[in-house]
Structure formats: C-alpha cells, structure tokens
Amino acid sequence: MISFAELAVVEDIIRSVNEKAVLPRFRSLNDSDVAMKGPMDPVTVADREAEDLLRERLTAFLPGSVVVGEEAVSEDASVLDALTGSAPVWIVDPIDGTRNFIAGSARFSTLVALAAGGELLASWSYAPVLGRIGTALAGHGAWVDGQPAHVAQIADPSAPTLPITTSHPVWWPHGYGRGVDAMRDAGLDVGYFDACGIEYLDLAAGSRSAMVLTWEYCWDHAAGLLLVAEAGGHVAALDGSPVRLEGGNALPFVASADPGTAERIRGLITASGPAAG
Structure with a gap:
C-alpha cells in the first residue's frame, strides 16, 4: 500500500506540520494555550493544530483513509471504531510527551503509523528538536536517523545489561x-x-x-x-x-x-x- 518513495513523502508532511504548528510554540506557550483533558493529561493548541493539519494532509495523500488521533478520540471515543473498519487508518499522536513540550524539554515527538485490517504497514517517529527520525515499512526494515535500525544483541537473556x-x-x-x-x-x-x-x-x-x-x-x-x-x-x-x-x-x-x-x-x-x- 505504501512504497519507499511514499515513506519519504509522509516524512516530509510530518516535518512540515511540525514547522508550522509545533516548533513555533516550543518554549513560547502562554497559559491560555494549555488546557487539561483530565488529571495529569494536558493538551496544547500545538497538539490540536498539528493533529488537524496531519488529518488534512494524510487523508489527501491517501484518499479513502481515515485518522485516529489522540485529540479527536478525547472528544469522541467512537473515533476508535475506525481501527476495526475497512478503510486504511492513520494513527496519530501529534505531540507524544506533551508535558515535556509544555515544560520546554526537547524530549517530545510526533508519532504516525499507517494500518489496515489491524496490521501495521508503516510508521514514523519524529523528534524535531532532538533531530531524530525513525521510520519503518512492514516487511522491509526500520531506520533510525537515516541508518538501518537493529535492536541490541542479547547474548544471555537471563542477565541483560542494557537498561x-x-x-x-x-x-x-x-x-x-x-x-x-x-x-x-x-x-x-x-x-x-x-x-x-x-x-x-x-x-x-x-x-x-x-x-x-x-x-x-x-x-x-x-x-x-x-x-x-x-x-x-x-x-x-x-x-x-x-x-x-x-x-x-x-x-x-x-x-x-x-x-x-x-x-x-x-x-x-x-x-x-x-x-x-
């Protein structure tokens, strides 16, 4: 459903949305730009605008697709029904790490995945301030920061040394x-x-x-x-x-x-x- 070339096109969409809606507000939020969806669950104008832009651009890129986004689900839980529907689904977190974003920490990212029939087809994980990007294409591999990604080789699972x-x-x-x-x-x-x-x-x-x-x-x-x-x-x-x-x-x-x-x-x-x- 998606090619290597299209993987790069979606990455460009995600980067451009960050340039427009997220990065201009990094360390520049006003109190009125932040609301609470629930206890310890903040949302900012950047989250909402970025999700709206991603919905518009991703569904235009793949006609007939739908978006399940964090902010849309917070307003209407029935949006989740699309996960088991017949249309391709973009799963979107406009800002993962919103509390960090509000605090001015660079440790936040935009997460996008494409799924169909409950199976993941492609994904993008973009941390704009840290300058990091992870992409994956089902059956073809993963890349982090432009290099093929490989998990650690654990010689003895009974005593892993990595965190x-x-x-x-x-x-x-x-x-x-x-x-x-x-x-x-x-x-x-x-x-x-x-x-x-x-x-x-x-x-x-x-x-x-x-x-x-x-x-x-x-x-x-x-x-x-x-x-x-x-x-x-x-x-x-x-x-x-x-x-x-x-x-x-x-x-x-x-x-x-x-x-x-x-x-x-x-x-x-x-x-x-x-x-x-």
Whole structure:
C-alpha cells in the first residue's frame, strides 16, 4: 500500500506540520494555550493544530483513509471504531510527551503509523528538536536517523545489561506495580521514561533491552511497535499474545530486543502480580 518513495513523502508532511504548528510554540506557550483533558493529561493548541493539519494532509495523500488521533478520540471515543473498519487508518499522536513540550524539554515527538485490517504497514517517529527520525515499512526494515535500525544483541537473556525502561509504578495496572521491584530484585537495570516515542527509538537503535508498557493507547504505541518489530525486536502482551491495536490486551506488555528477555520480564511481573498475594 505504501512504497519507499511514499515513506519519504509522509516524512516530509510530518516535518512540515511540525514547522508550522509545533516548533513555533516550543518554549513560547502562554497559559491560555494549555488546557487539561483530565488529571495529569494536558493538551496544547500545538497538539490540536498539528493533529488537524496531519488529518488534512494524510487523508489527501491517501484518499479513502481515515485518522485516529489522540485529540479527536478525547472528544469522541467512537473515533476508535475506525481501527476495526475497512478503510486504511492513520494513527496519530501529534505531540507524544506533551508535558515535556509544555515544560520546554526537547524530549517530545510526533508519532504516525499507517494500518489496515489491524496490521501495521508503516510508521514514523519524529523528534524535531532532538533531530531524530525513525521510520519503518512492514516487511522491509526500520531506520533510525537515516541508518538501518537493529535492536541490541542479547547474548544471555537471563542477565541483560542494557537498561529496561517503564512508567512509574503508580501508573501500573492495579496490583502489578510491585513488578518494578521484582525486576530490580532480579538484577535488571530498570528506569522510568518520560516520552515513550523516544524510548521506542532507543530500543530500535539498540540502546535498550526492553520497555515495559502499562497502558495501550494506540497513538502512543503503534509507530514504535512497528519500528521495534522491523528492527528485529519482539513485542507481546503479558500473557504472551500479540499486542492488538484496538486494545483489550493483557497489561503490562513488553517490547524487547529478543523473545527470551520478554519472557523473563513477563515471568517476573506475573509472579509478583495480584495472584502472588
């Protein structure tokens, strides 16, 4: 459905939207430019304008396609129904890391993925201030910062030495937050992340062993899931099943450099979860 040349065209669209709607507001937001969708869930005028522009330009690029965007879903949850519809779907997070963006941190990105029939076809992860870009084309590989991307080679999954990142335990599913302690007690180097789009870039480029994801909003994960898979990585829900874009996954799920690392992490989390008492 999309070629290498078209992969570059979409990248140009994403870059141009950032130039118009996002970067001019970086470190220049007024109080009136920020609103709260819910507790700890801010949105800015940049998020909304960027999503509107991406919707307009991406659907013009691929007639008949639709967009599932974070901001549109926050206004109307039925937008998610497109994930199981027949039309190609652009899954969009206009600014992943909005809190960082508001704080003036460069650690934010625009995430775009194209899917059809529940399968990911292509993805783009663009961190404009950091100057980083990750792209993936199903069946053809992944690239980070213009170079072929490959996950880390883990010689011994029982003792990975590269960092594992996750969200703070307060964001884990009820009863599973002790999984962070279990991983650390097993000798794993566990840290917390602030922008999952950038963490997916790092995992695909080989500087992480794994990510443990405690929520399943498709706009946060779709681009990174394909990027990691095409870089040779492995993704599975807590029960070992494939991660579904439409949700209903056993959480947390694990994106990792190899199946052995994922299996070890899932085992530690499961053993420390609610059933463990």
